[in-house]
Amino acid sequence: xxxxxxxAKTGLTAILLHPLRSSVTFLALMAILTPYLTGIGxxxxxxxxxxxxxxxxxxxxxxxxxFGRNSSLPTTLVSRIRELDGVAEVVPRxxxxxxxxxxxxxxxxxxxxxxxxxxxxxxxxxxxxRAGGTNEFVVGTELARRLKLKVGALLPPxxxxxxxxxxxxxxxxxxxxxxxxxxNLMFSTFETAEEIFDQEGMxxxxxxxxxxxxxxxxxxxxxRMSVTSPKSGKVIxxxxxxxxxxxxxxxxxxxxxxxxxxLHFLLVFVIGILVILxxxxxxxxxxxxxxGILKATGWQTDEILLRSLVESFLLSVGGASASILTAFxxxxxxxxxxxxxxxxxxVARAPSFPVPFRLTPVPAMLAFVIALAITMSGSIWSSWxxxxxxxxxxxx
Amino acid sequence: MAATVEAQRQRISxxxxxxxxxxxxxxxxxxxxxxxxxxxxxxxxxDVAARRDEFQSLMGGLGFGSTVDLSECSFCFDPRxxxxxxxxxxxxxxxxFLCSKHVGCVTGYPHLLPARxxxxxxxxxxxxx
Numbered sequence: 001x002x003x004x005x006x007x008a009k010t011g012l013t014a015i016l017l018h019p020l021r022s023s024v025t026f027l028a029l030m031a032i033l034t035p036y037l038t039g040i041g042x043x044x045x046x047x048x049x050x051x052x053x054x055x056x057x058x059x060x061x062x063x064x065x066x067f068g069r070n071s072s073l074p075t076t077l078v079s080r081i082r083e084l085d086g087v088a089e090v091v092p093r094x095x096x097x098x099x100x101x102x103x104x105x106x107x108x109x110x111x112x113x114x115x116x117x118x119x120x121x122x123x124x125x126x127x128x129x130r131a132g133g134t135n136e137f138v139v140g141t142e143l144a145r146r147l148k149l150k151v152g153a154l155l156p157p158x159x160x161x162x163x164x165x166x167x168x169x170x171x172x173x174x175x176x177x178x179x180x181x182x183x184n185l186m187f188s189t190f191e192t193a194e195e196i197f198d199q200e201g202m203x204x205x206x207x208x209x210x211x212x213x214x215x216x217x218x219x220x221x222x223x224r225m226s227v228t229s230p231k232s233g234k235v236i237x238x239x240x241x242x243x244x245x246x247x248x249x250x251x252x253x254x255x256x257x258x259x260x261x262x263l264h265f266l267l268v269f270v271i272g273i274l275v276i277l278x279x280x281x282x283x284x285x286x287x288x289x290x291x292g293i294l295k296a297t298g299w300q301t302d303e304i305l306l307r308s309l310v311e312s313f314l315l316s317v318g319g320a321s322a323s324i325l326t327a328f329x330x331x332x333x334x335x336x337x338x339x340x341x342x343x344x345x346x347v348a349r350a351p352s353f354p355v356p357f358r359l360t361p362v363p364a365m366l367a368f369v370i371a372l373a374i375t376m377s378g379s380i381w382s383s384w385x386x387x388x389x390x391x392x393x394x395x396x
Numbered sequence: 397m398a399a400t401v402e403a404q405r406q407r408i409s410x411x412x413x414x415x416x417x418x419x420x421x422x423x424x425x426x427x428x429x430x431x432x433x434x435x436x437x438x439x440x441x442x443d444v445a446a447r448r449d450e451f452q453s454l455m456g457g458l459g460f461g462s463t464v465d466l467s468e469c470s471f472c473f474d475p476r477x478x479x480x481x482x483x484x485x486x487x488x489x490x491x492x493f494l495c496s497k498h499v500g501c502v503t504g505y506p507h508l509l510p511a512r513x514x515x516x517x518x519x520x521x522x523x524x525x
Binding site for chain 2: 012013015016039040042043046047048049050052053054055056057058061063068069070091093095096097106107108110112117118121122123142174175177178179180181182183184185187204205207239241245246249250252253314317318320321322324325328343344345346347358359360361364
């Protein structure tokens with residue numbers, strides 16, 4: 001046992017014998033693992049926020065469809081759904097896209113009836129919008145930064161409505177840590193959103209809260225309802241999305257993280273080959289000679305393989321640990337500067353909100369296994385090839 | 397020859413002791429620090445959970461994917477707003493793979509399929525006939 005430990009200690013010696021080779025391997029491992037851990041950390045953080053979005057949201061979301069595409073719904077549907085057995089509350093909602101200013105800043109306008117607003121909230125610096133008079137908004141942090149908006153700032157008319165356009169007022173700014181989705185948000189009353197989009201009596205979706213045990217019945221009853229568009233008189237098909245469906249979607253999400261990770265696999269492939277070439281000692285006859293000398297002085301093939309294994313293990317542990325620390329510092333201290341914009345489309349280089357992230361042990365272990373597999377696939381085979389030839393041939 | 401081999405063997409087995417100690421310490425410190433970070437992250441409390449829930453309750457549940465606006469693909473922002481990627485309905489076959497929001501994002505989820513007719517739907521359909 002003691003001999004095995006002594007041999008294992010020479011694994012560290014093997015790292016120090018070729019500092020350039022070890023450094024390049026270490027840096028290449030970091031180049032592979034840091035983006036992977038950062039991306040997974042962000043994905044987990046977003047997943048946590050999405051869970052909150054599902055938990056605090058409605059049981060059912062009703063939207064309309066015409067020609068297989070989304071369409072708005074008449075608000076008259078609200079009272080019909082309210083009459084169904086098991087329905088606790090129905091909230092009409094407008095969620096739409098706006099482009100503001102000369103710089104074409106993207107904004108998401110959300111309108112909710114002010115009767116649904118709580119008396120006070122802690123997620124807003126300022127106050128909630130009020131209906132009537134001036135259009136009042138609560139804006140997200142990124143929008144406030146880009147449009148240089150502060151509480152009390154006025155916005156010139158930015159929309160078209162035949163009944164006239166009004167100046168809008170910023171009455172609050174969302175707290176930056178409540179969610180990443182607040183960043184480009186403009187939140188207002190339902191009436192204001194109707195006026196901005198010039199869609200009186202229409203909602204983009206209805207949020208339905210059900211009594212416990214009634215969700216499936218209510219969902220079926222809503223799907224069977226017949227609705228016509230108040231303008232064209234044509235049929236609007238109703239689509240219902242339940243919280244359960246979204247929970248399933250969230251669980252399946254971890255197997256569908258294709259996006260950026262396809263690019264990452266390419267990175268792993270390209271840099272991984274470099275690591276394998278370096279660790280296999282290509283262009284490094286000195287390493288082969290070393291093994292020959294060790295064989296000549298009485299080392300067995302399995303001892304040489306153990307030495308090589310320990311060397312790969314230490315490089316992998318070092319690379320994985322440094323990558324975990326780099327990912328943590330990058331996301332926590334530097335708030336995902338630049339990398340958050342790469343992984344979350346639409347986010348600025350320096351995000352105006354704390355980027356959501358969560359580093360968990362499983363991806364960290366996976367990072368270590370990837371590192372070990374890459375380094376070992378280069379070193380073990382080449383060490384074994386050098387160890388099985390006669391020492392004088394290896395030393396030549 | 398024997399002396400050269402012995403010198404090389406010495407070099408292989410006994411490099412600079414100070415450097416060896418330094419590298420060992422660096423490895424140990426980075427491993428322990430990484431473990432501490434993971435454990436701390438694992439047990440960390442969500443300080444703003446109440447405020448986040450309040451925001452989501454106010455919005456009626458908004459946001460699901462890894463994008464912060466509705467440009468190009470609202471499905472990537474929230475599948476409650478659109479059940480499939482906009483590029484699925486576009487003119488280019490397999491246009492889903494051209495969606496810039498999907499190419500660059502870290503979260504992914506399958507499209508929401510239309511709900512299958514339930515037994516009640518079938519009964520209603522039969523009654524209407």
